[in-house]
Amino acid sequence: MKKPQNQSKWKGVDPVLFFEDEVVMKSLVSFFGIKKSFPLRGHLVTRSIQAIDIRRIYYISKSVQEILQLNVEVGEQLKIASLGLRMFETHRSKDGCSCAYRLSYEGLPLLLPYITKRVLHASPVDFHRLLQYRTIKFAHFVDTGLGEEAADLTPGCCVVVLREGYENEDPLSIDSSMVAMVCWRGKGTMMNVMLSPPDRKDLLERMEYQFGLHQLIHACELIHFRYY
Incomplete structure (x- = not known):
């Protein structure tokens, strides 16, 4: 996962990382039948460094994506407290679901x-x-x-x-x-x-x-x- 924002830059603020787990994204696309016309790659971010700790995946627009990249280029002057729509969340079900994430009502x-x-x-x-x-x-x-x-x-x-x-x-x-x-x-x-x-x-x-x-x-x- 790429890390646009350095966690140590702003004490107490979680980092912003692009979510790039191809296995998970393919699972989401297959499970929910997400059309290819919906851009996932480059538009999903998370606030957790360790993959095992990722509970929520957020969706950002292209304009926000560009701002994140620009923020890195200028030395991370922008303090990012929150961003994006909550799109997917992990679930703890033991029902034998083949997909590790569920949809979030916020991004539905x-x-x-x-x-x-x-x-x-x-x-x-x-x-x-x-x-x-x-x-x-x-x-x-x-x-x-x-x-x-x-x-x-x-x-x-x-x-x-x-x-x-x-x-x-x-x-x-x-x-x-x-x-x-x-x-x-x-x-x-x-x-x-x-x-x-x-x-x-x-x-x-x-x-x-x-x-x-x-x-x-x-x-x-x-x-x-x-x-x-």
Whole structure:
């Protein structure tokens, strides 16, 4: 990993290093089906010197990349406390996932249009209930097709995208403006939401505003099953 910022230059500030692990990048591209048109090389950085300590990988734009290089050339006059979008994070799951990293909700809007694998589409009711309960069995999705698609996934991180309507939409029409969340397909038959409490609360409020709280609650009350 190249080191644009010398850690000793600014005491107490973590270094900024370009992430260049080809094995990990190939794993990410293969696992999530990231299109070649999305630039990863030269745009990923980390704040950890030792590879074993890397927990988060951040994405930076070309302009920020150029600033980092310029900062090195001028003797690292710029103190870099934080930068980039959190794009990938390590996970501690023992579900047998073949990829060591999961997606981060922070960087999801930027990456979403370029992901071709592990993307599920949920109706407003299923999306809301998943947010509300955080963990749902595949068999308990209202849309049986969604449950079947989830069951077909191998264990690991996935993305659940909100369908604006109740009809199926073209899966190829995904863009960064669509509402989506990061989830985890467990080893058993469970789907888990991987959002922080504030992000989860924000998505719930957006749904309730967009579709109407009464409408969502009424639709959910028509479904008679229990969650375990």
